[in-house]
Amino acid sequence: MAGGNIETYYEDGVWKNRAQGNSRASNIGETKADVQARGREMAIERGVEHVIKKRDGTIGEKNTYPRSRDKNPPKG
Template sequence: MAIGKHVVPRPNGEWAVRNSGASRATKVFETQKEAIAFGRDAARKDGVEFYVHRKDGTIRERDSYGRDPHPPRG
């Protein structure tokens, strides 16, 4: 798993923001929307990848806020 921030579902219906590889949540929210806002901001500040998971755990969205090792040529 790449280093980053993950918005993940919790069994009770809440949503958590968790660092890659961490077993504990950084912060827990009632809605996915709140978790996404917090997680995206944290990923931007830390310059890391940002992942949003679906309720089944699969990744539905991914953004990179770090230095791109393969930037587009233009």
Template sequence: MPNSKNYWTQQRPDGKWESKAEGAKRASKVAGTQAEAWAHSRQMAAEKKGEAYLRGRDGKIRERNTYGNDPYPPKG
């Protein structure tokens, strides 16, 4: 089940970068650079206490930031 607190940054087919809430059909921001879209994803995730994911051109997650209740480091 998608978590709307999480935001993804990924490249679009047209070469631009988008910041999109998880499960959303439309991007919340379309930017010309990866850095601009990534900054927006981090800001939105921080406001909603979710996670921000940066997906590289190869489709793999390059970076991930957690805001709010981060279980790391584990107790013990």
């Protein structure tokens, strides 16, 4: 699993998500809303930023999801 920020972008007629630095998409879909929701989940799981691009490739939105700290870490 890559550690880069998650990018939601439009390419070749479909919306895609990928970890920045990767050349291939992690998942694709026909609607921006569906792909964006999956990208948000990926970013939350990894504790990274979610960069959401517009259809023209410009950045439309950025959301940062800090890695949550376990309040009850394992002992020993």
